[in-house]
Amino acid sequence: xxxxxxxxxxxxxxxxxVQAQPGPGGEKVQALYIAYVSKQLNLTPDEAQRFWPVHExxxxxxxxxxxxxxxxxxxxxxxxxxKKYQDRFIKILGADRTNNFFKVDVEFxxxxxxxxxxxxxxNMQKRNKGMMLRxxxx
Amino acid sequence: xxxxxxxxxxxxxxxxxxxxxxxxxxFSVPDGYFNILTNNLLAELPIDQNFLDNIPKQPFSxxxxxxxxxxxxxxxxxxxxxxxxxxxxxxxxSPTIAGIGKRNVFAVPINYFDKNVEKxxxxxxxxxxxxxxxxxxxxxxxxxxxxGISGLIGLSxxxxxxxxxxxxxxxxxxxxxxxxxxxxxxxxxxxxxxxxLNTISDKDIEQYLEKRGLNVNAxxxxxxxxxxxxxxxxxxxxxxxNTLDNYLNKANLNN
Numbered sequence: 341x342x343x344x345x346x347x348x349x350x351x352x353x354x355x356x357x358v359q360a361q362p363g364p365g366g367e368k369v370q371a372l373y374i375a376y377v378s379k380q381l382n383l384t385p386d387e388a389q390r391f392w393p394v395h396e397x398x399x400x401x402x403x404x405x406x407x408x409x410x411x412x413x414x415x416x417x418x419x420x421x422x423k424k425y426q427d428r429f430i431k432i433l434g435a436d437r438t439n440n441f442f443k444v445d446v447e448f449x450x451x452x453x454x455x456x457x458x459x460x461x462x463n464m465q466k467r468n469k470g471m472m473l474r475x476x477x478x
Numbered sequence: 479x480x481x482x483x484x485x486x487x488x489x490x491x492x493x494x495x496x497x498x499x500x501x502x503x504x505f506s507v508p509d510g511y512f513n514i515l516t517n518n519l520l521a522e523l524p525i526d527q528n529f530l531d532n533i534p535k536q537p538f539s540x541x542x543x544x545x546x547x548x549x550x551x552x553x554x555x556x557x558x559x560x561x562x563x564x565x566x567x568x569x570x571x572s573p574t575i576a577g578i579g580k581r582n583v584f585a586v587p588i589n590y591f592d593k594n595v596e597k598x599x600x601x602x603x604x605x606x607x608x609x610x611x612x613x614x615x616x617x618x619x620x621x622x623x624x625x626g627i628s629g630l631i632g633l634s635x636x637x638x639x640x641x642x643x644x645x646x647x648x649x650x651x652x653x654x655x656x657x658x659x660x661x662x663x664x665x666x667x668x669x670x671x672x673x674x675l676n677t678i679s680d681k682d683i684e685q686y687l688e689k690r691g692l693n694v695n696a697x698x699x700x701x702x703x704x705x706x707x708x709x710x711x712x713x714x715x716x717x718x719x720n721t722l723d724n725y726l727n728k729a730n731l732n733n
Binding site for chain 1: 657659661662663671675676678680685686689691693697701726
């Protein structure tokens, strides 16, 4: 009996362990996102308690969309998910702030893209400079 | 008549000899031929005496006029009251059996049952069924099956929550969320969004955006509209597969 309990708990634990693996490198960006949205929407602690679990599901559904879709289909599917969650967000945030949330969500992405663009440009410039210096010294 | 003439004409064309035969019955039999035919035929048949002698005879026989008198003789017998009693009948059939009468012919030795009760009971009582021992199952396989089943249950519970949506409690209980929430609080408290943003690697951002279905390269192109480099024309993409890469290189956006 003891053996059985041990085996069961080991198997359960291993499943939970596998499930609980965090996505690599995503936590920092996620923390930034939470901070950004919370600040822009002025989320109260109570609202945050209700908002983020729903947002988690929303995010999960968006991530689960097939990457093989055509661009138009993907945009349509994304819009469908957003509309599906709109009512649930409105119950927590009200209509105006829900509208604001979708804007803030897009803003955050734009910030990320902007940051990525700058980093790529800096890297390229550094590389170019290095090449020029190498050419010069040769 | 015309029909007959046609047939005659046709026959003439086929065979003139046949056509010349007059239209009359050419067959005839003597008078009363069929009346005496059967007798004539039988008279012609040879009689095989040997065959007649060998016809099997009926093996059973009864007295003459037996059935004529049968019913009378039965009735007379009944009327005469000559029916035997069962004892007389048995006596007629077997004098030995009739001699036994109604006596009990079976006997056991004296105290037979006193002595042999145990023996008899031992024989008559149902014997315990033969026990066939089954091969002992290894306990490991039982545990393995139990572990497998419980694992499946665990997995289904997890997938149920994943599909159905994380409940509030589960969401805030996960280590990942706790860390992210704590970090986010710190960022808000210190108002350090921009500083934190600068510490994030481009790979992290790419992963984050791609996980949410964004085409990073396309987004980068779209965001570079304010640069002084003209976007490629649509046909450029058709002419040269590397147009996007070239543009990104020009805009210093490529990896």
